[in-house]
Amino acid sequence: xxxxxxxxxxxxGAGPSGLAAAIEAKKGGADDVLVIERDVExxxxxxxxxxxxxxxxxxxxxxxxxxxxxxxxxxxxxxGITFLMDTMVMDVTSQRKLYLSSKDFGYLEVDAxxxxxxxxxxxxxxxxxxxxxxxxxxxFTAGTAxxxxxxxxxxxxxxFVILGSGDIGMIMARRLTFEGAKVERxxxxxxxxxxxxxxxxxxxxDWGIPLQLRHTIKKIHGKNRVEAIESVAVDDKWNFIPGTxxxxxxxxxxxxxxxxxxxxLSKKAGVMLDxxxxxxxxxxxxxxxxxxxxxxxxxxHVYDLVDYVSMAGFEAGKSAAEFALAEKERAAxxxxxxxxxxxxxxxxxxxxxxxxxxxxxxxxxxVTQPIEEDVWLEVRGEENSIVRRSERYVRPGEMVTIxxxxxxxxxxEKTGVLTVDIxxxxxx
Amino acid sequence: MQEKYDYLVIGxxxxxxxxxxxxxxxxxRVLLIEKEADLGMxxxxxxxxxxxxxxxxxxxxxxxxxxxxxxxxxxxxxxxLGFAFERRGDYVVAVGEExxxxxxxxxxxxxxxxxxxxxxxxxxxxxxxxxxxxxxVSGALWASTGGLCDPFQVTVAAAxxxxxxxxxxxxxxxxxxxxxxGSRIIGVKTNRGDFFARxxxxxxxxxxxxxMHKAGVRPEFFIKARKGEYFIFDRAEVQIHNVLxxxxxxxxxxxxxxxxxxxxxxxxxxxxxIDDKEDTSLTKEGMDELLxxxxxxxxxxxxxxxxxxxVGLRPMGNGPCLTPGINYNNDFVIEIPExxxxxxxLGGIESPGLTSAPAIAERVVDLMKDAGEIFIDKKDWDPIxxxxxxxxxxxxxxxxxxxxxxxxxxxxxCRCENVTEGEIVAEIHAPVPAQTxxxxxxxxxxxxxxxxxxxxxxxxVAILARxxxxxxxxxxxxxxxxxxxxxxTKNVEVENVD
Numbered sequence: 001x002x003x004x005x006x007x008x009x010x011x012x013g014a015g016p017s018g019l020a021a022a023i024e025a026k027k028g029g030a031d032d033v034l035v036i037e038r039d040v041e042x043x044x045x046x047x048x049x050x051x052x053x054x055x056x057x058x059x060x061x062x063x064x065x066x067x068x069x070x071x072x073x074x075x076x077x078x079x080g081i082t083f084l085m086d087t088m089v090m091d092v093t094s095q096r097k098l099y100l101s102s103k104d105f106g107y108l109e110v111d112a113x114x115x116x117x118x119x120x121x122x123x124x125x126x127x128x129x130x131x132x133x134x135x136x137x138x139x140f141t142a143g144t145a146x147x148x149x150x151x152x153x154x155x156x157x158x159x160f161v162i163l164g165s166g167d168i169g170m171i172m173a174r175r176l177t178f179e180g181a182k183v184e185r186x187x188x189x190x191x192x193x194x195x196x197x198x199x200x201x202x203x204x205x206d207w208g209i210p211l212q213l214r215h216t217i218k219k220i221h222g223k224n225r226v227e228a229i230e231s232v233a234v235d236d237k238w239n240f241i242p243g244t245x246x247x248x249x250x251x252x253x254x255x256x257x258x259x260x261x262x263x264x265l266s267k268k269a270g271v272m273l274d275x276x277x278x279x280x281x282x283x284x285x286x287x288x289x290x291x292x293x294x295x296x297x298x299x300x301h302v303y304d305l306v307d308y309v310s311m312a313g314f315e316a317g318k319s320a321a322e323f324a325l326a327e328k329e330r331a332a333x334x335x336x337x338x339x340x341x342x343x344x345x346x347x348x349x350x351x352x353x354x355x356x357x358x359x360x361x362x363x364x365x366x367v368t369q370p371i372e373e374d375v376w377l378e379v380r381g382e383e384n385s386i387v388r389r390s391e392r393y394v395r396p397g398e399m400v401t402i403x404x405x406x407x408x409x410x411x412x413e414k415t416g417v418l419t420v421d422i423x424x425x426x427x428x
Numbered sequence: 429m430q431e432k433y434d435y436l437v438i439g440x441x442x443x444x445x446x447x448x449x450x451x452x453x454x455x456x457r458v459l460l461i462e463k464e465a466d467l468g469m470x471x472x473x474x475x476x477x478x479x480x481x482x483x484x485x486x487x488x489x490x491x492x493x494x495x496x497x498x499x500x501x502x503x504x505x506x507x508x509l510g511f512a513f514e515r516r517g518d519y520v521v522a523v524g525e526e527x528x529x530x531x532x533x534x535x536x537x538x539x540x541x542x543x544x545x546x547x548x549x550x551x552x553x554x555x556x557x558x559x560x561x562x563x564x565v566s567g568a569l570w571a572s573t574g575g576l577c578d579p580f581q582v583t584v585a586a587a588x589x590x591x592x593x594x595x596x597x598x599x600x601x602x603x604x605x606x607x608x609x610g611s612r613i614i615g616v617k618t619n620r621g622d623f624f625a626r627x628x629x630x631x632x633x634x635x636x637x638x639x640m641h642k643a644g645v646r647p648e649f650f651i652k653a654r655k656g657e658y659f660i661f662d663r664a665e666v667q668i669h670n671v672l673x674x675x676x677x678x679x680x681x682x683x684x685x686x687x688x689x690x691x692x693x694x695x696x697x698x699x700x701x702i703d704d705k706e707d708t709s710l711t712k713e714g715m716d717e718l719l720x721x722x723x724x725x726x727x728x729x730x731x732x733x734x735x736x737x738x739v740g741l742r743p744m745g746n747g748p749c750l751t752p753g754i755n756y757n758n759d760f761v762i763e764i765p766e767x768x769x770x771x772x773x774l775g776g777i778e779s780p781g782l783t784s785a786p787a788i789a790e791r792v793v794d795l796m797k798d799a800g801e802i803f804i805d806k807k808d809w810d811p812i813x814x815x816x817x818x819x820x821x822x823x824x825x826x827x828x829x830x831x832x833x834x835x836x837x838x839x840x841x842c843r844c845e846n847v848t849e850g851e852i853v854a855e856i857h858a859p860v861p862a863q864t865x866x867x868x869x870x871x872x873x874x875x876x877x878x879x880x881x882x883x884x885x886x887x888x889v890a891i892l893a894r895x896x897x898x899x900x901x902x903x904x905x906x907x908x909x910x911x912x913x914x915x916x917t918k919n920v921e922v923e924n925v926d
Contacts, residue, residue: 125880
């Protein structure tokens with residue numbers, strides 16, 4: 001597989017928003033669409049979401065996560081979109097240059113006319129909720145446990161307590177119960193559920209897993225592996241209520257305490273973030289403050305349903321394609337100016353052919369070596385000479401100017417590069 | 429057949445590892461035994477990572493002597509052992525006029541200790557050097573020789589250099605008792621059998637009192653754990669570059685705010701003396717204390733940007749200062765006891781123990797020479813331990829080259845800290861191998877970012893199992909009893925998942 005140096009649209013992340021963005025970008029006329037995915041498979045976090053409940057809006061069907069993803073993957077592949085898997089984007093610049101790292105392809109640079117950020121989000125960890133006690137093994141985020149159980153086929157524990165009533169936590173409570181584990185309790189510090197009500201009914205209530213609102217963890221016990229947690233009730237200000245402590249014996253504590261948009265790359269590209277959502281500020285086309293950089297899905301704000309994530313991806317992909325096509329057309333109008341024989345540099349470095357149609361353009365340059373006799377200053381295209389004028393001498397200390405007349409626009413149009421040479425007439 | 433060594437070091441913290449490294453330059457077999465599954469699992473991996481200038485210890489104490497002797501050794505040491513070290517300097521910050529005399533006292537103490545490169549700066553200068561500092565700052569002591577290191581790297585690099593020069597390091601090997609021949613120690617009993625040696629060195633950190641008591645030395649010496657809790661902040665949100673101490677109190681150097689060589693800001697430690705030498709639990713009170721302590725220096729600190737905590741237990745001993753006329757009872761113990769032969773005894777090596785480690789190692793060798801040990805230089809001793817590449821620290825061009833040499837460096841396993849499969853595999857097969865998740869974490873800084881291992885954990889477990897040729901069920905966080913996985917799900921065949 002050959003990787004180009006330049007793509008119309010590069011999408012970072014092949015989860016639901018990235019797949020949707022890539023599809024819509026391609027349909028919107030972007031020829032070269034590249035999707036970069038750090039995992040070895042496409043589909044993002046949907047691959048470990050083997051429960052159903054996906055696609056009710058998009059497909060009017062109730063699908064498990066991997067199947068929902070597969071429909072997008074199939075469409076993307078049939079459209080001829082390029083995918084780079086097991087590849088990490090290390091850096092993105094505001095000029096839309098990307099640095100990629102991969103075991104198979106090495107360390108690469110790629111330029112994009114437009115970029116869609118679709119990195120999704122990550123789970124909040126223990127320190128962010130500040131749980132006192134030991135730091136043994138057996139404290140995992142719900143998503144880490146979900147990957148082990150659903151993708152790798154391992155059980156990270158037998159007896160669980162889950163902190164937080166987020167959707168992944170509740171879904172994992174049911175999943176672990178299917179696998180013969182005991183979920184002792186789900187604790188939620190707030191007075192209300194933080195996930196979907198349907199998940200409470202289907203994942204906790206139906207399986208007799210107790211949920212305690214206004215409860216949190218006072219201490220984790222166990223030095224090497226979790227042995228128990230001490231739960232406690234809290235008041236309106238989340239202060240512990242003395243006397244309500246309870247020791248719950250368990251070997252694993254799962255955290256389902258919220259998701260944070262993952263925007264390290266966005267920041268590198270100069271994208272400004274909303275402190276409330278943790279994601280980029282975007283306009284109605286999901287364009288960020290950096291022209292040509294779009295963002296969609298959980299990287300912008302955390303969604304409740306994947307269908308809405310896909311819709312956001314469609315919009316961002318469509319807008320990215322529009323931007324890329326305009327950018328490509330603009331880029332195609334330019335031809336580079338090349339310093340030829342005895343020319344050190346030329347300003348401007350590139351020339352807008354449309355601008356030449358509208359008026360004369362003066363090229364300024366300096367020579368490399370002095371020539372103390374009559375010289376030609378010549379601008380030429382790939383095959384034809386465009387303009388030539390003479391001077392009695394040229395010296396590095398004195399700037400040289402050649403004017404391209406707007407009448408030459410038709411000649412310039414024929415070439416992909418302009419070269420300037422300065423040489424003695426005696427050599428002509 | 430019993431194993432016979434010349435020198436046996438008990439304890440693989442920074443002090444034990446440094447001693448092993450110092451001894452490895454001489455002829456003779458060196459063995460270092462460590463009860464845990466990795467080096468530096470005690471105080472050496474949970475401290476402030478500061479190489480102190482030396483104004484803090486009491487003049488005349490062994491702590492002062494060792495600190496001031498060791499501080500200038502660090503540049504060469506870092507160069508030889510290839511660990512991160514930066515002489516960033518540090519500040520002791522006075523808030524309000526009433527704290528100024530305390531800072532001045534420290535300056536005078538530093539002068540007595542022979543600390544170079546200190547001066548007092550006024551509040552305005554301090555504010556210009558640290559824009560987030562408490563506006564009430566009235567002045568500060570600036571100590572230009574203060575430094576920052578990566579203490580995990582220091583410990584690993586020292587032990588690794590010892591191994592490269594012929595030493596042996598054994599993990600999961602716990603000291604149980606001494607083996608005697610009259611009044612001479614000739615070896616140790618451990619959970620993994622007996623090891624004989626002409627010299628045994630006690631570098632057992634927080635348990636050094638137990639070890640010396642088994643040798644019949646200093647029955648009155650006891651170590652208490654001085655527990656210190658810390659917060660680590662997200663470098664994307666909080667960037668304090670400077671090393672900022674408050675004025676010290678009777679409880680120690682106080683809660684400081686400091687940058688680290690990993691560019692994370694940390695705050696801590698508090699100091700609570702506890703009896704349980706294993707109590708590394710975080711407390712709610714401690715967390716509150718840390719924040720208010722740190723906000724005295726940097727009022728804008730907000731705990732919502734903290735990404736991790738850790739707890740260190742400093743081995744506070746009651747060793748008396750041996751300088752006549754100085755009444756101080758928390759000094760280092762570094763001695764060859766009169767009544768026991770073949771034994772070098774260390775105890776109470778708390779702060780500035782990390783700083784002092786090279787000077788302590790040097791002193792141990794000197795004491796042994798004084799006791800008649802003849803050291804012969806190894807002809808082929810190599811002081812250089814080459815550092816292994818850290819992908820995230822390389823330029824784009826260097827990364828490209830590294831990926832061409834070994835494609836595994838192209839695969840990112842930890843996405844927050846950009847640690848690659850190549851780095852992980854290199855640590856697993858290093859001269860002192862990393863065999864647990866935490867060992868890899870400490871060596872590569874993997875899993876220390878915002879997601880705290882959420883993404884890399886299952887992948888690292890799989891890589892460890894693959895590289896060690898073992899089952900994923902055997903892989904632990906920090907040694908036996910801290911396994912990750914309990915069983916397979918129903919009807920699933922175990923494969924080596926990568």
